[in-house]
Amino acid sequence: MKTYLVVFLGLTAVILLGGVMNMGTDTPLVPYPDGYRSWTHVKTLLLLPGHPLYEGFGGMHHIYANDKAAEVLRKGGNHFPDGSILVFDLFEAPQQDNAISEGARKVTAVMLKRAKAYKETGGWGFEAFKGNSRERIVTDPVTQCYNCHAGQAQRDYVFSQWRP
Numbered sequence: 001m002k003t004y005l006v007v008f009l010g011l012t013a014v015i016l017l018g019g020v021m022n023m024g025t026d027t028p029l030v031p032y033p034d035g036y037r038s039w040t041h042v043k044t045l046l047l048l049p050g051h052p053l054y055e056g057f058g059g060m061h062h063i064y065a066n067d068k069a070a071e072v073l074r075k076g077g078n079h080f081p082d083g084s085i086l087v088f089d090l091f092e093a094p095q096q097d098n099a100i101s102e103g104a105r106k107v108t109a110v111m112l113k114r115a116k117a118y119k120e121t122g123g124w125g126f127e128a129f130k131g132n133s134r135e136r137i138v139t140d141p142v143t144q145c146y147n148c149h150a151g152q153a154q155r156d157y158v159f160s161q162w163r164p
């Protein structure tokens with residue numbers, strides 16, 4: 001009887017532990033960054049045809065930072081605390097009458113810092129939403145996003161820098 005109990009408790013422990021460990025490896029989804037249009041505008045960049053990244057990133061993009069991320073950028077820091085969010089808002093850039101304007105929104109890309117949850121991608125969760133929708137388009141954040149941002153490891157994987 002005692003042996004059965006020991007075996008039973010042992011199995012229960014293994015099952016529970018397995019469950020907890022499994023939870024730890026599930027990468028949480030990066031939520032849509034509600035309200036980011038009211039955050040700090042960091043910079044704008046226009047990427048024209050002929051640029052090597054035109055295929056994926058061509059057009060006009062604006063970068064936004066929430067308060068936590070903006071504070072680090074303003075100080076020229078290189079460590080972003082958990083909860084920092086950066087947004088890369090990309091638009092078509094049609095040229096007409098000698099003016100280049102914002103066209104349709106192509107994608108809204110997001111980086112959310114949660115060091116433990118996203119440790120495989122430098123502590124940042126990477127996600128991108130198609131057009132004006134909430135449709136997620138990142139299927140493999142390592143190859144689609146992180147590998148390129150990895151070049152900025154010394155700046156916590158962030159490219160954008162603050163200008164006054």
Ligand code: HEC
Nearest residue numbers: 045086087088109110111126127128144145148158159160
């Ligand atoms: C080929 C390289 C490359 C890939 C791949 C890439 N990025 Fe970036 N990303 C950049 C560069 C360069 C910038 C800075 C743009 C600027 O200076 O305006 C940037 C900027 C950003 C920013 C603003 C913060 C920062 O680092 O300046 C976010 C958010 C972002 N990218 C998210 C993503 C997401 C999400 C993916 C994957 C879907 C992705 N990126 C894939 C190169 C890349």
